[in-house]
Every structure is written in structure tokens, then in C-alpha cells.
Amino acid sequence: MSKQLIETEEQFDQLTNQDGTFVFFKHSLTCPISQAAFQExxxxxxxxxxxxxxxxxxxxxxxxxxxxxxxxxVKHESPQALVFSGGKVKWHASHSSITREALEHNV
Incomplete structure (x- = not known):
């Protein structure tokens, strides 16, 4: 399953109404820190x-x-990664704290 762009509140609600775990990323198109975190x-x-x-x-x-x-x-930051499980945030991070390893450890 590849990453998917979410653009509506309805799409987001569908995600949080499921039981499973997923990762959600808030990406700023103009920020170099966000670009680095997005690569992670x-x-x-x-x-x-x-x-x-x-x-x-x-x-x-x-x-x-x-x-x-x-x-x-969770207070807004950008970039920001949130791990949801059962519709609730179980972990979140922002800026340079968003790494592949951190995501692997917290999913």
C-alpha cells in the first residue's frame, strides 16, 4: 500500500473510524525541514x-x-507525523524527530 494524499474531512473521518493503525503526515510544500521529514x-x-x-x-x-x-x-506543527491506532493518536512527532526509525519503533 503506498502513501495516499488526503484532501477532505470526510476522507480523514473514514480513516479514524477504522480499527487499524495508520501513519498520517502533515507536509508543508515550502519548508526544507518538512521536505527532509517527508523523505523519512x-x-x-x-x-x-x-x-x-x-x-x-x-x-x-x-x-x-x-x-x-x-x-x-495534538497541537499543530509542521511537519508533523501522527500514528493513529483505533482512531486515537498513539504517537506523534514533529520536525527532525520524524525519522524512518522513529516511525518503525512507534507503529
Missing amino acids: FEAFASAHEDVPTYFLQIQNTRELSSYVTEKSG
Whole structure:
């Protein structure tokens, strides 16, 4: 399963209404730190195709980004990775704390 772009609140709600575990990434298209973290997210996704991975592009979906913050209860940062399990956040990180290894350890 490859990473999938999420663009609506409805799509996000469908994800959080499932029982499984997935990784969600908030990506800023203009930030070099976000680009580096996104590469780590992509490396994780490529190595773990059994784990669903999703992302949003903050500049294109600001309302969705705010909605994810509201629903997750985790203060917005960018870049940001959130691991959901059973609809709840079980781990999150931002900036240079987002690494393939950190994702592997926390999924």
C-alpha cells in the first residue's frame, strides 16, 4: 500500500473510524525541514507497505489540517507525523524527530 494524499474531512473521518493503525503526515510544500521529514516518511512507507500511510499538503488543505488538529487533540506543527491506532493518536512527532526509525519503533 503506498502513501495516499488526503484532501477532505470526510476522507480523514473514514480513516479514524477504522480499527487499524495508520501513519498520517502533515507536509508543508515550502519548508526544507518538512521536505527532509517527508523523505523519512516516504522511506518508512516504502519499507512497510503493510502499514497504511496518508498525508496532506498544508498549503492546499489548511482547513483539513486544522480539522486534524481538532480531532486528534495534538497541537499543530509542521511537519508533523501522527500514528493513529483505533482512531486515537498513539504517537506523534514533529520536525527532525520524524525519522524512518522513529516511525518503525512507534507503529
